[in-house]
Amino acid sequence: MRHLLTTEGMARAEIESYLDDADEFVDVLARPIPKVPALRGKTVATLFFEPSTRTKMSFDKAAKALSADTVSFSPGTSSLKKGESLKDTVLTIEAMGLDLIVVRHEATGAPWRVAAWASVPVVNGGDGAHQHPTQALLDSLTLRRRFGGRRGGLDGLRIGIVGDIRHSRVARSDIHAFTALGADVTLVAPPTLLPLDTTGWPVVTAGTLDDVLPELDAVYVLRVQAERGGASVFPSFAEYRSRFGMTADRLRRLKPDAVVMHPGPMIRGVEIDAAVADDPRCLVLDQVANGVAVRMAVLFQLLGGTRGDASRPVERPAERVLVGGEQ
Amino acid sequence: MAQRARMGVLASLLAPDRRGDSRRRPLNPVQRGRKGEEQHAHVEPTRLPTRQGAFCLCRVVAVKPVMDPEDVARALRRIAHEVLEQNQGGDGLVLLGIPTRGVPLAARLAELLEEIEGVEVPFGSLDIGLYRDDLDRRPRTALGVTSLPVPLDGRTVVLVDDVLYTGRTIRAALDALADLGRPARVRLAALCDRGHRELPIRPDYVGKNLPTSTVERVMVRVGEIDGEEGVWIESPALTTTREEQP
Numbered sequence: 001m002r003h004l005l006t007t008e009g010m011a012r013a014e015i016e017s018y019l020d021d022a023d024e025f026v027d028v029l030a031r032p033i034p035k036v037p038a039l040r041g042k043t044v045a046t047l048f049f050e051p052s053t054r055t056k057m058s059f060d061k062a063a064k065a066l067s068a069d070t071v072s073f074s075p076g077t078s079s080l081k082k083g084e085s086l087k088d089t090v091l092t093i094e095a096m097g098l099d100l101i102v103v104r105h106e107a108t109g110a111p112w113r114v115a116a117w118a119s120v121p122v123v124n125g126g127d128g129a130h131q132h133p134t135q136a137l138l139d140s141l142t143l144r145r146r147f148g149g150r151r152g153g154l155d156g157l158r159i160g161i162v163g164d165i166r167h168s169r170v171a172r173s174d175i176h177a178f179t180a181l182g183a184d185v186t187l188v189a190p191p192t193l194l195p196l197d198t199t200g201w202p203v204v205t206a207g208t209l210d211d212v213l214p215e216l217d218a219v220y221v222l223r224v225q226a227e228r229g230g231a232s233v234f235p236s237f238a239e240y241r242s243r244f245g246m247t248a249d250r251l252r253r254l255k256p257d258a259v260v261m262h263p264g265p266m267i268r269g270v271e272i273d274a275a276v277a278d279d280p281r282c283l284v285l286d287q288v289a290n291g292v293a294v295r296m297a298v299l300f301q302l303l304g305g306t307r308g309d310a311s312r313p314v315e316r317p318a319e320r321v322l323v324g325g326e327q
Numbered sequence: 328m329a330q331r332a333r334m335g336v337l338a339s340l341l342a343p344d345r346r347g348d349s350r351r352r353p354l355n356p357v358q359r360g361r362k363g364e365e366q367h368a369h370v371e372p373t374r375l376p377t378r379q380g381a382f383c384l385c386r387v388v389a390v391k392p393v394m395d396p397e398d399v400a401r402a403l404r405r406i407a408h409e410v411l412e413q414n415q416g417g418d419g420l421v422l423l424g425i426p427t428r429g430v431p432l433a434a435r436l437a438e439l440l441e442e443i444e445g446v447e448v449p450f451g452s453l454d455i456g457l458y459r460d461d462l463d464r465r466p467r468t469a470l471g472v473t474s475l476p477v478p479l480d481g482r483t484v485v486l487v488d489d490v491l492y493t494g495r496t497i498r499a500a501l502d503a504l505a506d507l508g509r510p511a512r513v514r515l516a517a518l519c520d521r522g523h524r525e526l527p528i529r530p531d532y533v534g535k536n537l538p539t540s541t542v543e544r545v546m547v548r549v550g551e552i553d554g555e556e557g558v559w560i561e562s563p564a565l566t567t568t569r570e571e572q573p
Contacts (some may be wrong), residue, residue, distance in 0.1 A: 016529070017469060020469060020470070021469065021470050023472075024454070024456075024473065027473060027474075028473075031506065031507065034507065035506070036457040036458065037457070037458060037502070038456075038457040038458070038462060039462075065358045066457075204474050300457075300467075301467065304467045306461045325497070
């Protein structure tokens with residue numbers, strides 16, 4: 001069973017195949033009728049145990065644009081309140097005959113547990129501070145469409161990821177996806193917002209944004225995650241902004257064709273100035289739009305094509321092997 | 328292709344980690360031969376290292392060339408004339424190739440139409456990967472490009488494909504067209520029609536009718552993609568597979 005759980009260790013070719021398909025889906029979404037029948041009859045379940053605006057809506061929209069049905073689940077109104085376990089919740093949902101589960105959970109590793117229980121593909125919609133692979137794919141797509149066109153990777157791009165890296169699943173997923181595609185990644189954060197140990201990460205780190213600013217092709221600004229304790233490790237938001245915030249002044253010091261990205265939700269005035277957020281070089285809305293296309297590619301790749309279901313007839317085109325033939 | 332390169336392709340086809348690869352596999356080259364002359368692929372077993380150890384695999388197939396590059400060029404030229412005749416000129420035409428090999432054929436038809444009639448006929452690509460009726464039943468392949476050169480509304484669309492067989496590809500293409508616009512009419516050009524239709528679909532322009540059996544394969548190669556050109560029928564009548572455990 002193929003799942004999408006992490007970008008760590010993902011092969012470049014696999015990432016590129018998602019991006020290549022997503023490029024086609026960007027075109028589909030631009031059509032007068034932005035809907036194709038590819039996943040007719042499939043049902044996608046979104047299980048979000050953590051609040052989300054864009055990811056959940058994005059998966060919903062992606063599934064519907066592929067003609068799949070969606071059912072969603074929110075913990076506040078479910079039997080979880082009555083004490084049902086995650087396992088029973090998953091098995092119950094699966095017994096309803098769903099074809100794919102998107103799961104977001106505050107606990108690191110939860111999607112792996114779900115994948116072990118479920119007999120359908122599982123997509124990680126974000127687990128704790130660990131991984132958010134579809135975000136990394138949509139960020140890669142946004143950068144590739146901006147810098148590289150419609151094929152290939154992100155070779156030679158210098159990307160700075162700025163801010164609360166310690167609590168960021170987006171950063172962890174992005175680092176692996178960006179570097180697998182050939183980009184160089186620099187982490188910029190106060191030491192208290194860096195993970196305790198980054199050995200083994202394919203990155204370099206910098207202590208201040210101003211040092212690396214002129215060399216970057218893309219500045220990826222992260223939100224300070226107050227709900228995960230991110231705000232308690234620096235003196236004040238004003239202090240944070242002065243050293244790590246993406247201010248209008250810093251935007252002016254960027255390379256002319258460099259871009260600013262943010263996974264959302266943005267806290268204007270802290271990690272990003274309102275003037276930067278509204279600047280055309282800020283690709284936040286491209287990221288959101290590309291997110292739908294990327295999630296269509298993920299759903300299509302995991303649900304289209306033959307499934308690992310032995311009861312279903314599998315038609316494998318005869319592999320034609322011509323041997324020899326030297327005249 | 329050198330023996331070594333061929334071995335590379337073959338090995339990649341057999342490697343277990345390539346199974347389910349969504350990328351389109353490169354097709355094997357076909358041995359050249361004169362038209363009408365049936366050729367047999369090599370019978371000698373080839374020893375291949377695999378993860379399990381060495382084993383031999385060899386398939387013997389009969390390969391019969393049925394169109395050479397000149398035949399393809401003549402067929403396309405005739406199709407171009409027929410299109411112009413039926414359409415009474417080149418006005419309002421748009422050619423849409425179905426990936427992969429329909430696309431270069433559409434491009435060549437456009438070139439011929441311009442040469443014959445002096446009109447520039449737009450051409451594009453119409454992928455049917457999202458409209459197949461067998462998405463559940465076959466390994467997934469990468470999506471091709473869908474690119475329309477002009478809005479289709481009110482135009483005469485000529486779909487261009489390399490081989491017309493069951494008609495299911497064309498059914499999917501018609502569904503895709505309906506999502507993209509409302510052409511005044513849709514016509515179908517195929518380089519080869521091998522019969523065995525499963526749907527009530529017929530071509531308007533055919534390069535060559537090829538009587539085939541369903542166990543045979545029709546292989547079209549076009550220079551732009553494959554570096555060689557022509558049409559071959561591969562018959563598995565003699566197919567054998569020999570495996571030899573170490």
